[in-house]
Amino acid sequence: MASSSSYSFTVVLIVSITLLGFPSFSSSAIVERCFHVKNLTVNKLCRNQVITAVNGLFPGPALHVHEGDALAVTVVNMSPYNISIHW
Numbered sequence: 001m002a003s004s005s006s007y008s009f010t011v012v013l014i015v016s017i018t019l020l021g022f023p024s025f026s027s028s029a030i031v032e033r034c035f036h037v038k039n040l041t042v043n044k045l046c047r048n049q050v051i052t053a054v055n056g057l058f059p060g061p062a063l064h065v066h067e068g069d070a071l072a073v074t075v076v077n078m079s080p081y082n083i084s085i086h087w
């Protein structure tokens with residue numbers, strides 16, 4: 001009985017260490033994001049200025065992914081310009 005629970009604890013410990021040691025295996029995911037690119041009016045130094053922003057942010061939002069994740073970004077360009085996206 002004692003050796004059985006000791007064995008179970010060892011298996012759980014090894015699995016836990018394996019998952020901690022190789023996070024890319026345990027956290028691999030499909031990450032989907034949508035970027036809406038459009039005009040945004042900002043007020044700087046008491047003057048309104050139109051800038052091109054992503055999801056209302058400039059610079060655009062950060063993408064948080066882990067090694068091994070698959071990332072799919074849909075870009076909807078509602079700005080008056082042809083654009084390219086870099087990261």
Ligand SMILES: *[C@@H]1O[C@H](CO)[C@@H](O)[C@H](O)[C@H]1NC(C)=O
Nearest residue numbers: 038039040050051078079080
């Ligand atoms: C976006 O901003 C540009 C540059 O200021 C302007 O020419 C255009 O009319 C604006 N478009 C919209 C939909 O506000």
Ligand SMILES: *[C@@H]1O[C@H](CO)[C@@H](O)[C@H](O)[C@H]1NC(C)=O
Nearest residue numbers: 077078079080081082083084
């Ligand atoms: C965007 O690109 C298309 C295709 O090259 C071109 O016909 C169009 O004039 C461009 N628009 C602007 C605002 O540069």
